[in-house]
Amino acid sequence: MQRAKLLPLIVACALFMENTDSTVIATSLPVIAQSLGEDPIALKLAVTSYLVSLAVFIPISGWMADRFGARTIFRTALGVFMLGSVLCALSNSLGAFVGARFVQGMGGAMMVPVGRLVILRSVEKSQLVSALAYLTVPALVGPVVGPVLGGFITTYFDWRWIFFINLPIGLLGIVLATKFFEDIREEDVAPLDIKGFLLSSTGFASLMLGLVTGGRHLVPESVSYACVAFGVLALVAYWFHARRIPHPVLNLTLLRIPTYNIGVIGGSIFRIGIGAIPFLLPLMLQLGFGLNALQSGLITFASAAGALIMKTLAKTILQRFGFRRVLTFNALVGAAFLAASGLFTPSTPHWLMLSVLLIGGCFRSLQFTGINALSYADVSNRDMSSATSLSSVAQQLSLSLGVTIGAFALETANAFNGGVALGAADFWPAFALVGLIAASSALWMVRLKPDAGAEVSGHAPISARKATAQAIEDQKPLE
Numbered sequence: 001m002q003r004a005k006l007l008p009l010i011v012a013c014a015l016f017m018e019n020t021d022s023t024v025i026a027t028s029l030p031v032i033a034q035s036l037g038e039d040p041i042a043l044k045l046a047v048t049s050y051l052v053s054l055a056v057f058i059p060i061s062g063w064m065a066d067r068f069g070a071r072t073i074f075r076t077a078l079g080v081f082m083l084g085s086v087l088c089a090l091s092n093s094l095g096a097f098v099g100a101r102f103v104q105g106m107g108g109a110m111m112v113p114v115g116r117l118v119i120l121r122s123v124e125k126s127q128l129v130s131a132l133a134y135l136t137v138p139a140l141v142g143p144v145v146g147p148v149l150g151g152f153i154t155t156y157f158d159w160r161w162i163f164f165i166n167l168p169i170g171l172l173g174i175v176l177a178t179k180f181f182e183d184i185r186e187e188d189v190a191p192l193d194i195k196g197f198l199l200s201s202t203g204f205a206s207l208m209l210g211l212v213t214g215g216r217h218l219v220p221e222s223v224s225y226a227c228v229a230f231g232v233l234a235l236v237a238y239w240f241h242a243r244r245i246p247h248p249v250l251n252l253t254l255l256r257i258p259t260y261n262i263g264v265i266g267g268s269i270f271r272i273g274i275g276a277i278p279f280l281l282p283l284m285l286q287l288g289f290g291l292n293a294l295q296s297g298l299i300t301f302a303s304a305a306g307a308l309i310m311k312t313l314a315k316t317i318l319q320r321f322g323f324r325r326v327l328t329f330n331a332l333v334g335a336a337f338l339a340a341s342g343l344f345t346p347s348t349p350h351w352l353m354l355s356v357l358l359i360g361g362c363f364r365s366l367q368f369t370g371i372n373a374l375s376y377a378d379v380s381n382r383d384m385s386s387a388t389s390l391s392s393v394a395q396q397l398s399l400s401l402g403v404t405i406g407a408f409a410l411e412t413a414n415a416f417n418g419g420v421a422l423g424a425a426d427f428w429p430a431f432a433l434v435g436l437i438a439a440s441s442a443l444w445m446v447r448l449k450p451d452a453g454a455e456v457s458g459h460a461p462i463s464a465r466k467a468t469a470q471a472i473e474d475q476k477p478l479e
Contacts, residue, residue, distance in 0.1 A: 010180055011115030013173035014078060017166050018108050021085065022050075023146030023304070024162045026278035027297045028154040030286045035159060038094050040283060040422065044212055044407045047279055049098045051400035052208045053105020056201040058392045059249045062385030065114045066189045071181040074114045075174050081107030082170040089163040109392075111173075117388050118181065144304040147282075151297025190247035197249045199238035204397065207231025211404045250393065251386040254379070259323075259452050263375030264391050266444030268398035270331055270371070273338055273438025274364055275402025277303070280410065280430055281341060288424035289346045302354045306361025307368075314369040323374050324448035327367065334363040335439035342431025346424055374448075377456040402434060409433045 025032070025046070033040040065073045084104030091097035153162050210227030242248035255261045278300075285296040318326055337360030344353055379387045409430035410422070417425055 007119050007180070010173070010176045011119060013169060013176060014074070014081075014111040014115055017078075017081065017169040017173070018111075020146040020149075020169070021104070021163070021166055023278065023300075024150030024153075024165070027147045027150040027282050027293055027300065028159045028162060029279070029282060031154045031159050031293055032097070036092070036094050036097065040287060041407055041411060042094065044279060044403050045094065045098050046101050047403050048208060048212045048400045050101040050105040050108070051396045051403070052205055053102045054109045054396040055204045055208075055393050055400070057106050057109035058396065059200055059389050060192065060197055061110045061114050061392075062117060062389040063189070063192050063249070064110065065117055066385055067192075070114050070118050071177055073110050074118070074177050074181065077107045077110030077114065078170045078173050078177075079107070080104075081111060082167055083107070085163040085166040085170075089160040117385055144301050144308060147297035147301040147304075148294070149297075151292070151294035154293040156294075193245060193247060193249040196238060196241055196245070199234050199241060200250055203231045203234030203238055204393075205231070206234060208397070208400055208404070211401075212407075250390050251383070252390070254383060254387050254390060257378050259374050259377045259448070260379060260387065260391075262444050262448055262452075263371050264394050266327070266331075266441045267368075267371035267375065268394045269444065270334070270367060270438050270441035271395060271398035272402045272405065273335060273434040273436075273441075275399035276406030276430065276434040277338065277341070277402075279403045280406045280427060280434075283410075283422065284341075284344070284424070284427040287422045288427055289344075299350060299353050300357065302357035303361035303364070306358040306363075307365030309358075310362040310365040311369065314366050317366060318370055318373070322450065322454070323370055323377075323452050324445065324450055327370050327374070327445040327448070328442050330363055330367045330370070331442040331445055332439055334360065334367050335435045335441075337363060338438055339432050339435025342428035342435070373456050374452065377452070405437070406430050406434050 029043045029046075030040050032046075033043045061073070081104055084100055084102075084107055087100035087103055088097060091100050149165070150162050153159065206227045208231070210224045210229075210231060213224045213227070238250075239252070242250065242252050255264065281300050282293075282296050285291045285299060286293065291299075337356060340356050340360070344356075375391055376384070376387060407430075410426055413426040413429040414420075414422055417423070
């Protein structure tokens with residue numbers, strides 16, 4: 001099997017495990033909350049604690065891969081993720097569950113970025129879009145299977161069993177990585193920026209903890225405000241620190257690369273909107289519409305099915321239209337389908353819900369494939385490790401913000417409607433808000449040059465095609 005196909009399929013074991021886990025939990029959140037005796041919205045802590053853990057530890061994933069070898073770190077990360085899964089299954093309180101999810105995040109922070117780094121350093125740029133598609137196609141099976149499988153287990157068995165799904169998948173990933181991964185590492189590795197790691201990790205963790213605990217008095221409001229303030233100060237301190245040293249843990253100078261800047265920042269804005277879907281949609285279907293976990297999973301899987309379909313077409317579309325046109329137009333369309341989910345009611349036919357989610361999943365998948373490929377189009381191999389870390393941190397923080405903003409909008413709407421149990425009428429404002437945020441990412445994408453990322457997409461702008469045609473014409477002999 002070609003290297004551009006084999007390596008992504010191995011890394012896909014990790015992505016499959018991670019994506020299955022996250023979609024299974026999203027479907028089971030209402031039942032888990034009831035089992036632990038908690039408000040369903042409080043379970044946003046379990047979602048965001050995992051994402052924050054990713055953001056905290058991803059910055060050192062590239063350094064650890066360079067220092068100790070990508071194969072070694074990848075296998076270790078799989079083991080840590082499996083340990084976190086077992087701890088989740090044994091949890092009997094919200095605190096224990098949140099802590100176990102944080103352990104899972106420690107593993108996830110290493111396994112997916114390091115696996116992606118192996119691909120980026122081993123595959124030619126001309127094959128990058130295809131390699132990323134091969135990476136995500138098997139991984140997208142997780143989100144397709146996850147909601148249905150999680151709903152089935154939660155409805156007919158015990159939600160704790162859903163976490164044991166990760167164990168055989170993780171073991172398979174370890175075996176394949178041992179056999180096929182090269183232990184890629186750098187000969188000359190810069191010292192770890194310990195001060196920068198402490199500033200960035202405490203900044204991200206404190207900021208997100210303050211934001212996610214606001215609203216329903218999970219902690220005193222003064223504690224939430226203090227966490228936000230401390231997090232902002234720590235991140236500002238990191239910014240000043242990173243400007244003074246040659247090898248910061250998060251290399252912010254990479255944002256000077258236009259395609260990387262737009263891919264990371266514009267992509268993060270789009271992900272804020274999309275990140276709220278796994279949290280809001282199952283809650284709406286189960287608490288708002290009265291469906292059980294299995295019925296909910298049989299509807300929400302349609303988004304992942306749409307994404308799976310689009311992965312086979314993404315390269316052709318990007319090659320035909322280029323990054324700028326695809327990412328600008330597609331951001332608006334994808335956001336519109338996201339907001340349309342808020343128009344669902346208990347009487348909406350299930351086939352219509354499935355259709356909206358399926359088509360919306362297609363557009364969102366195209367956007368993510370384009371953003372991921374664009375971000376690394378002009379990054380040198382030497383900077384791939386730093387670029388992967390910074391991009392991955394931005395992704396996880398944006399998804400965490402999406403959950404936080406969606407939960408805040410849901411809480412606000414619920415309070416406005418009387419503050420009783422969550423109902424169907426509480427959800428549409430949240431979907432409208434996150435849809436508007438996702439649509440605003442088009443303001444970044446439109447700034448791309450017509451030929452941006454042409455080496456990766458294979459797209460030649462009209463002007464370039466005309467110039468090539470003219471050059472060929474000029475070379476014809478006179479008749």
